[in-house]
Amino acid sequence: MLLCALERAAASVSGGDRGEKLAQTMLKSCTEMDSAYRHACASSTPDEFVARISHVARHAKRTKATLMLLTQLDYLPLVETRELIFEARGLANIFVASRNTAKRRRKLKLG
Numbered sequence: 001m002l003l004c005a006l007e008r009a010a011a012s013v014s015g016g017d018r019g020e021k022l023a024q025t026m027l028k029s030c031t032e033m034d035s036a037y038r039h040a041c042a043s044s045t046p047d048e049f050v051a052r053i054s055h056v057a058r059h060a061k062r063t064k065a066t067l068m069l070l071t072q073l074d075y076l077p078l079v080e081t082r083e084l085i086f087e088a089r090g091l092a093n094i095f096v097a098s099r100n101t102a103k104r105r106r107k108l109k110l111g
Contacts, residue, residue, distance in 0.1 A: 002087050003030050006067070009076055009084060019075035026066035033059035033091075046106045050099055057095035064088035 010023035033056055040052035067088055071081045 003034055005084055006030050013075045015075045022066055022070050026063055029059045029062040046102055050102050053095055053099045057099060060092035060095050064092055
């Protein structure tokens with residue numbers, strides 16, 4: 001859902017090559033986050049899950065940061081991006097919490 005909304009936002013980016021390049025970076029990060037999440041869900045070990053969900057969290061943070069940069073540089077209006085920024089932040093927090101929980105459970109299991 002976030003990816004579809006970001007694609008619509010990226011299509012409305014104005015301001016030339018720099019704005020378009022930032023929009024493509026944002027879409028690439030979000031696409032990578034989506035596919036990496038699918039891989040994380042298919043992890044066969046807790047260690048693999050931690051590594052993969054960390055990758056997902058990094059891309060969620062990068063997506064949020066790029067979206068905020070597009071807004072700060074006035075390539076996208078804040079009115080249009082506010083909810084998207086909140087959603088990207090929420091996803092990043094979820095992925096970080098999942099990673100931390102998996103690490104904590106792994107540590108308890110190992111004793």
